[in-house]
Amino acid sequence: MIKKAAVILLAILLLAPLAGTLNGFEKAGGGGGQERGNDVGKAVELREAGWSDWHLGNQLGFYVLTVYNGIEKTTPVIQSIFSGIDIDNDPTTGVDGKDVKVSVFALPLLQPTDDGMVFTLSIAMKVIRLGEEAKNGEFEISLAGSIPFNGLHTFRIGYYSANGEEIPKEMREVVTVVPYIFYDRDPEFYINAEPVFEDGNENVSVILQYSNDAFGEHRVTIDYFPAVNTMIKVSPSLGLNKFGISIERFADVEQTIRIGYAGDFEATLTIEDIPQQMAFTMSFSENYFEYEASDEFNASLNIDYKGMDLLARIEYLPHFIAVNFKQEGYLSINTDERKTRFIVADNLEGPSIYLAITNLSGEAIMRWDTDFDAHGFITIDGFSGLKLEMRANAGNMHFDYYATIKTEHFELRWNLSVPGNIYIDSNNEWLASYHLNFTIDEMFGILIEASMLKANNFVLEWQTSVPFFETSGELQFVGEITFAVMIDGVWYQVFS
Incomplete structure (x- = not known):
């Protein structure tokens, strides 16, 4: 009507x-x-x-x-x-x-x-x-x-x-x-x-x-x-930080639409490569959002919500995705489409904080140390096969990580002081295309690169600034591996 x-x-x-x-x-x-x-x-x-x-x-x-x-x-x-x-x-x-x-x-x-x-x-x-x-x-x-x-x-x-x-x-x-x-x-x-x-x-x-x-x-x-000739319906749910959007286009033209809403809450959605018809709902709260649609779409969605500290992007829109930032250094994501790529960043161009997840069908929980200093950790629990990329740059700190997590649990912890240690555990399952490059003030750092790697409670320890490395647990890799630790500005190879 x-x-x-x-x-x-x-x-x-x-x-x-x-x-x-x-x-x-x-x-x-x-x-x-x-x-x-x-x-x-x-x-x-x-x-x-x-x-x-x-x-x-x-x-x-x-x-x-x-x-x-x-x-x-x-x-x-x-x-x-x-x-x-x-x-x-x-x-x-x-x-x-x-x-x-x-x-x-x-x-x-x-x-x-x-x-x-x-x-x-x-x-x-x-x-x-x-x-x-x-x-x-x-x-x-x-x-x-x-x-x-x-x-x-x-x-x-x-x-x-x-x-x-x-x-x-x-x-x-x-x-x-x-x-x-x-x-x-x-x-x-x-x-x-x-x-x-x-x-x-x-x-x-x-x-x-x-x-x-x-x-x-x-x-x-x-x-x-x-x-182009377009009909859009916006239905905000008062008091719930939720709104539904439906779009119907009457021309076969590649199009991007940006929708901004300000009322009970404020949000901006940018939808790229829009299909002829689509409908979805989004819910927001502090550092949480949920997207649900009747179908999946080969389109992308950028999300800028006033209550979230970071921007989010979803590439290949699934039926459902929910993302929760409970506190700093915690992210829970649940989606039903492996082709979906989810990204959070502090800005859209040249981000200093960047996290990307793809090949996920189900729920995964990531925790990490937010300071990225000499003492830190990353843990990942959930779906086996998840592909993860993290980047952070602040001052003289550089963190670059990506891997295909073919395990339901992965943990990396580090203490880059003297004495110090590194702990790696992949539940004795393989990680593919593993890369970690982490440096602080060009004084301390970790560099690990391997095409295939798995670890079972592997610990690397050192006691002096010119280190003699001691290991325990198991670490296996396929092909060549680069594993180096920087102490007082000098890189030391773990496996020479």
């Missing part, structure tokens, strides 16, 4: 320009397989939208805001429809000095659903660019208004085009808000964007802001790279 209402509004916009309330005011202003060492994701290449901080407040009526290359103005709705808007204050551009025309339509309805009669608010806006002179400038246009119905419902919708990107020749946007005023249900937001370009698909961002005394303020921003 909600989707049908959006389609009807789009059809109305295509056939005739419809006006909202006349009231207006002037506003002065300005204004699957990856190689090691890759950046966390492509999101570093995506531009940000320069949305203005425009709030309608509690005023009744409808208003249109335009910002073009820093020139900001508010135009009465009726004028924007019949006369157009001069967005650049230049009477020689556009058609008769007008650069865009706007059609708007607001439709509050009571619609029948399985739960009974439900109040919905649908807002539609069509923007037509006139002329070519303002085609590639930085441009933002928003429609804002408020409607009284069992309280005041205030909204803002609009779109943004960055400098150098083609402003759509025509942009049709329909937003439907379902606040479920009379029901104990979470609100739903439907955003349909349908751009028309002259020179192929370009990037566009859209915004939806909605506020009501009963449900608070919600803000959804969506960046399309590039923009």
Whole structure:
């Protein structure tokens, strides 16, 4: 029913320009397989939208805001429809000095659903660019208004085009808000964007802001790279730090979408290589998130949640993945798809802290020393076959580790002082492509490289700064092995 209402509004916009309330005011202003060492994701290449901080407040009526290359103005709705808007204050551009025309339509309805009669608010806006002179400038246009119905419902919708990107020749946007005023249900937001370009698909961002005394303020921003006809539903669960997202695209174009939500919580999701249709839910709490979908998707998802200290990325989206950072140096991950690659890092480009896991089907728990100093450890428990990569760089400390853990338990502990020791245990099972390079201040370090390695309570000890190594337990390897310890800035080979 909600989707049908959006389609009807789009059809109305295509056939005739419809006006909202006349009231207006002037506003002065300005204004699957990856190689090691890759950046966390492509999101570093995506531009940000320069949305203005425009709030309608509690005023009744409808208003249109335009910002073009820093020139900001508010135009009465009726004028924007019949006369157009001069967005650049230049009477020689556009058609008769007008650069865009706007059609708007607001439709509050009571619609029948399985739960009974439900109040919905649908807002539609069509923007037509006139002329070519303002085609590639930085441009933002928003429609804002408020409607009284069992309280005041205030909204803002609009779109943004960055400098150098083609402003759509025509942009049709329909937003439907379902606040479920009379029901104990979470609100739903439907955003349909349908751009028309002259020179192929370009990037566009859209915004939806909605506020009501009963449900608070919600803000959804969506960046399309590039923009094609797309319907997106966002359903936040109030008080639970959870929301559902469904996406339906109507063009076979490779696309990345970034969705930002701010309300009861704040999160930004960047989805790369989106399929034609997908739906999923995400739950968040402090240093915890959970993703669940009805199907697996050959797509990637970047997660930036305000309550988590690190960024996360999922490559090849599974049916289910849950990640828990209980404390510093603890990570629990549970997923059902071996092809999924999970990454956490402190930033997206050139991270100083980086952890990547793949080939996991089930649960694994990793613990590590967070200081990475002369005394430390790594333990891994869980699924056999997990591939793990960890990197950390801070000051003069460098830590680089990767291995295929073909065992349900692995443990590495070190004490790089004098006297000192190293402990390795793989439950007497093999590790493949094992690599560890760890140095501190170019004074202490460990270097281990082997194509195949297994250990059973292996201990390496030394008593002096020029060490004589003593070993106990078992350590086996296939082919050549590099095993060296740095003490006071000098590397010593364990097996010479």
